[in-house]
Amino acid sequence: MDVNREEVLGEYFVIKAEEDGVNVIGLTRGAETRFFHTEKLDRGEVMIAQFTEHTSAIKVHGRATIQTKHGTMISG
Numbered sequence: 001m002d003v004n005r006e007e008v009l010g011e012y013f014v015i016k017a018e019e020d021g022v023n024v025i026g027l028t029r030g031a032e033t034r035f036f037h038t039e040k041l042d043r044g045e046v047m048i049a050q051f052t053e054h055t056s057a058i059k060v061h062g063r064a065t066i067q068t069k070h071g072t073m074i075s076g
Contacts, residue, residue, distance in 0.1 A: 012050045014067040015060060017041035018076070022062035024049070029056035 015024055024047055026037035033056065041047060041064070049058065060066060063076030 011069065012048060013058070015041065015047045015049070015058075016065045016067075017043050017045045018063040018065060018074070019043050022060065022064045022076075024064075025059040025061070026055045027057040027059065029054055033057070 015022070020042045022041040022045075024039045024041060025035055026049075028034045028036045036054070039047060041062075049055075060075045063074070066073045066075060
């Protein structure tokens with residue numbers, strides 16, 4: 001495993017729901033991108049997640065605060 005890949009796979013991010021019903025959707029890695037996991041968060045709930053060999057992207061639907069090593073964003 002090369003250094004860049006280890007950095008991406010080891011990266012954690014935090015999602016805090018700012019309203020009820022925030023959907024967090026994991027997208028697969030590989031030749032064909034597909035939805036493979038969904039979580040529903042209610043206001044105040046926090047999810048700590050990590051990119052893996054199977055997860056290449058995360059989609060957040062609803063108002064949430066997202067924290068990464070790159071900074072903080074607010075969705076919705």
